[in-house]
Amino acid sequence: MLKKIKKFFYLYILKRKYYRVGQCNACGRCCQKIYVKHKHVIQTEEEFKILQRQHPFYTYLRVIDKDETGLVFECTNLDKETNKCKIHKMRPGICRRYPQEELFLMGGTLAEHCGYRLEPIESFEEVFNKVSKRQKK
Numbered sequence: 001m002l003k004k005i006k007k008f009f010y011l012y013i014l015k016r017k018y019y020r021v022g023q024c025n026a027c028g029r030c031c032q033k034i035y036v037k038h039k040h041v042i043q044t045e046e047e048f049k050i051l052q053r054q055h056p057f058y059t060y061l062r063v064i065d066k067d068e069t070g071l072v073f074e075c076t077n078l079d080k081e082t083n084k085c086k087i088h089k090m091r092p093g094i095c096r097r098y099p100q101e102e103l104f105l106m107g108g109t110l111a112e113h114c115g116y117r118l119e120p121i122e123s124f125e126e127v128f129n130k131v132s133k134r135q136k137k
């Protein structure tokens with residue numbers, strides 16, 4: 001019963017398609033080589049400066065590279081010796097919620113060896129049956 005309530009809540013209230021399962025092994029990989037997407041993947045430092053004024057999280061990031069996708073950032077709060085977040089207890093919500101399924105919508109993937117994985121809430125069969133029913137109406 002509890003499972004059914006959880007499923008309903010995630011699917012229809014939160015509008016999610018995936019459950020986040022697993023746990024963080026504190027590898028620190030998601031705090032390095034980050035792309036920033038705000039409508040589109042940020043390409044220039046000028047665009048990024050505007051974003052920094054809108055959300056404090058962006059003030060933690062610094063540009064380390066640029067590739068065919070866009071600017072590449074790393075977070076200045078990552079302790080490179082320990083791979084731990086220096087502000088762990090006060091880290092922003094976006095870090096607490098990582099990884100979320102929006103990552104996939106952005107064309108991203110989970111960091112290599114991330115302890116989390118995203119599992120579909122509905123099986124292929126459930127989705128298939130739903131679509132078939134809709135088409136019959």
Ligand code: SF4
Nearest residue numbers: 031075077078085095
């Ligand atoms: S604030 Fe901490 S958890 Fe968030 S990206 Fe920076 S180092 Fe990682």
Ligand code: SF4
Nearest residue numbers: 024025028030114115
């Ligand atoms: S990549 Fe995954 S396991 Fe590594 S620090 Fe980030 S959330 Fe944790």
